[in-house]
Amino acid sequence: MATTPHMPAPAHPTGTVRTRTALALVLALAACLFTLTQAPARADGPAASGGLITDDFWGDTSDIPPAQNVLQVKVLNRTNGAYPDDQVYWTFNGETHSIAEQPYLDMPVNSSGRMYFHLGSPDGPYYDFIEFTVGDNRFNGNTTRVDAYGLPLAMRLHTRDGYDVEVGDSRQLFTEDRATTFQRFVDSVPEPFKVLAQSQAPYRIIAPAADPSFRPGGANADYFTAYAQSVGVNASTADIFSCAGSLAGDAERCAALNRHVATLPADQQHDPAQFYSAEPANHYAKFWHDNALNGLAYGFPYDDVADQSSYVSHDNPEWLLVAVGF
Known part of the structure; x- marks a missing residue:
């Protein structure tokens, strides 16, 4: 935390100057404290623990x-x-x-x-x-x-x-058994996502963009289509999951689609309480956020939007x- 710079006293303070100087110092300190307490969360990563982490x-x-x-x-x-x-x-x-x-x-x-x-x-x-x-x-x-x-x-x-x-x-x-993690994933996601914990089990739970069912021609290829088109996006379901194609350079739009907040006002699209609350959404990413320290995970390429990664x-x-x- 930065400290307030030392403010030297005037060379020959009179009563009025001394009072104004003291008042200025008080106001400067108050402004500094207000700035520190109102400052947004760190831009360089999660907030520190406030001291050494003592977890065994x-x-x-x-x-x-x-x-x-x-x-x-x-x-x-x-x-x-x-x-x-x-x-x-x-x-x-x-x-x-x-x-x-x-x-x-x-x-x-x-x-x-x-x-x-x-x-x-x-x-x-x-x-x-x-x-x-x-x-x-x-x-x-x-x-x-x-x-x-x-x-x-x-x-x-x-x-x-x-x-x-x-x-x-x-x-x-x-701490839990590996098979339990895989089963919890299957139990917590909608039907189209269950295959992600089955196709390469017990080794991996794959991202939806890697599964053929979400790719063009697959059974779930249109999972995001109607929702994306409702906000003017013409992208395949696989490209939405992987933030590829027309979404490759559009972090905000891709994150909003994955989190199902694309139809909300802009000031609500960064509110985690709104994320993944309706279909369609990236339930694969949601599971990893639900099972991450402080809810922070990289579930898709632009999951750092709104500091959620x-x-x-x-x-x-x-x-x-x-x-x-x-």
């Missing part, structure tokens, strides 16, 4: 070695005993290790990077990834469900200025923890 889920962070590059990444085994550390693997930039061998990655500057996590073997069918761009003194990254759900993932970013935040999947996804960005990064579940 993340374990002891006191032994994380200092980074020689930009920040230190530590991978945590949160598979509840399903896989030992020597069967939990991470891969970055062509380098692969089990966390029994090497739980740390000293993250260098990179652009549009991905860090993959596999269970069982370095190329096993149970896998997932996080995305990031790392600058000289800034971390930008997120978990993602844009393509599919493969493993429960969460990450916690800690910076040298005290910012401490976690994003990703909820604790429930880490699991994206986090901050200067002075010190370390990043990544929890990998099963």
